[in-house]
Amino acid sequence: MTAASLPTIKFLQQPTSAAWIEQAIAHLDTILLDHSHCERKAAGVALNLIFRYPSSSKLVRTLTAIAQEELEHFEQVNQWLDRRGIALAPLSAPPYAAGLKAEIRRSEPERMLDSLLVSGLIEARSHERLGLLALHCPDPELAQFYRGLMASEARHYGIYWTLATTYFERTDVGQRLEQLAAVESELLATLYPEPRIHS
Amino acid sequence: MTAASLPTIKFLQQPTSAAWIEQAIAHLDTILLDHSHCERKAAGVALNLIFRYPSSSKLVRTLTAIAQEELEHFEQVNQWLDRRGIALAPLSAPPYAAGLKAEIRRSEPERMLDSLLVSGLIEARSHERLGLLALHCPDPELAQFYRGLMASEARHYGIYWTLATTYFERTDVGQRLEQLAAVESELLATLYPEPRIHS
Numbered sequence: 001m002t003a004a005s006l007p008t009i010k011f012l013q014q015p016t017s018a019a020w021i022e023q024a025i026a027h028l029d030t031i032l033l034d035h036s037h038c039e040r041k042a043a044g045v046a047l048n049l050i051f052r053y054p055s056s057s058k059l060v061r062t063l064t065a066i067a068q069e070e071l072e073h074f075e076q077v078n079q080w081l082d083r084r085g086i087a088l089a090p091l092s093a094p095p096y097a098a099g100l101k102a103e104i105r106r107s108e109p110e111r112m113l114d115s116l117l118v119s120g121l122i123e124a125r126s127h128e129r130l131g132l133l134a135l136h137c138p139d140p141e142l143a144q145f146y147r148g149l150m151a152s153e154a155r156h157y158g159i160y161w162t163l164a165t166t167y168f169e170r171t172d173v174g175q176r177l178e179q180l181a182a183v184e185s186e187l188l189a190t191l192y193p194e195p196r197i198h199s
Numbered sequence: 200m201t202a203a204s205l206p207t208i209k210f211l212q213q214p215t216s217a218a219w220i221e222q223a224i225a226h227l228d229t230i231l232l233d234h235s236h237c238e239r240k241a242a243g244v245a246l247n248l249i250f251r252y253p254s255s256s257k258l259v260r261t262l263t264a265i266a267q268e269e270l271e272h273f274e275q276v277n278q279w280l281d282r283r284g285i286a287l288a289p290l291s292a293p294p295y296a297a298g299l300k301a302e303i304r305r306s307e308p309e310r311m312l313d314s315l316l317v318s319g320l321i322e323a324r325s326h327e328r329l330g331l332l333a334l335h336c337p338d339p340e341l342a343q344f345y346r347g348l349m350a351s352e353a354r355h356y357g358i359y360w361t362l363a364t365t366y367f368e369r370t371d372v373g374q375r376l377e378q379l380a381a382v383e384s385e386l387l388a389t390l391y392p393e394p395r396i397h398s
Contacts, residue, residue, distance in 0.1 A: 040249060044246055047246060051239065054288065055286065055287050055288050057281075057286070060277065060287055061277070064274050078256075087254065087256070088254050090253045
């Protein structure tokens with residue numbers, strides 16, 4: 001089983017390891033529960049950016065659409081949990097998101113640029129990993145579900161990138177993305193022992 | 200012009216004053232902008248409750264639907280702003296929501312009960328006031344928009360009430376609602392000088 005079965009996702013410096021796929025497939029119920037939390041958090045992040053930049057109309061418009069879509073996915077994943085008899089429950093977060101958040105510079109306008117790029121990177125990684133689940137998941141219906149999500153999620157990291165280039169110079173965006181993408185890959189270089197979407 | 204032209208909304212101890220209607224109709228653009236913030240905040244509050252009570256499946260399911268609906272309204276109000284040439288912008292909040300939030304007890308399970316009832320009260324008041332705007336707004340298309348929102352928002356305060364009675368004894372819910380509703384009406388007894396949905 002190799003992670004190289006999917007084309008490389010733009011934005012990501014390192015592809016997901018085969019070790020993650022094995023861990024995820026061996027703990028699909030936990031991965032589904034964590035996925036529910038990820039969708040909920042993604043909606044929350046989009047909404048927080050709308051709260052923080054209420055005058056940036058393009059950001060408000062596009063992130064409203066993203067938040068709506070994440071909430072739809074959240075609902076769909078919860079239906080899958082219900083179907084498999086997995087109770088909704090809290091789940092400890094892996095160090096991934098906190099590690100990326102720590103890279104967000106505190107002062108504006110850098111904070112806005114970093115926030116958009118960190119969200120874009122998380123979306124890109126989620127997109128890659130849902131694709132791997134679609135490819136390797138032994139339950140064909142669940143695999144189909146992951147494929148469906150991927151198709152609509154594929155746009156999200158592009159949207160965050162486009163927003164970044166709307167408010168910032170393209171070369172600045174590219175340079176900063178490269179730095180953050182290096183951190184992102186580094187954070188996933190060692191597999192987190194608990195199975196998670198971003199372990 | 201009297202506020203008595205609408206049937207009394209269950210939950211609310213005092214109807215909205217004629218002074219608020221006059222203030223709102225005289226500053227419809229500001230009311231629209233504030234309305235946009237209210238819809239965004241309502242989505243945020245529903246999402247925060249989902250974050251806080253991730254294991255309460257009925258709460259998660261119904262509040263996901265509410266958050267989605269509030270985001271749709273947020274988008275619709277923003278389209279109205281665009282149509283009237285009003286730029287998205289931050290707006291200072293009246294003391295209303297902070298005053299209600301201060302009543303939420305800090306320890307569980309009281310915190311959950313109070314949070315649901317405060318949200319229910321805010322929804323009930325919003326429902327009443329959007330109804331008054333529908334009745335008094337001089338722009339027939341905008342009035343129609345308010346009527347449309349009302350129709351779908353009418354359920355929200357009922358949903359928060361139903362959730363409260365799902366997790367708590369009906370008599371406890373009724374008693375606490377009465378206390379919070381008294382505070383809610385008191386907070387609106389003096390008209391806030393800046394025109395707001397909850398001034």
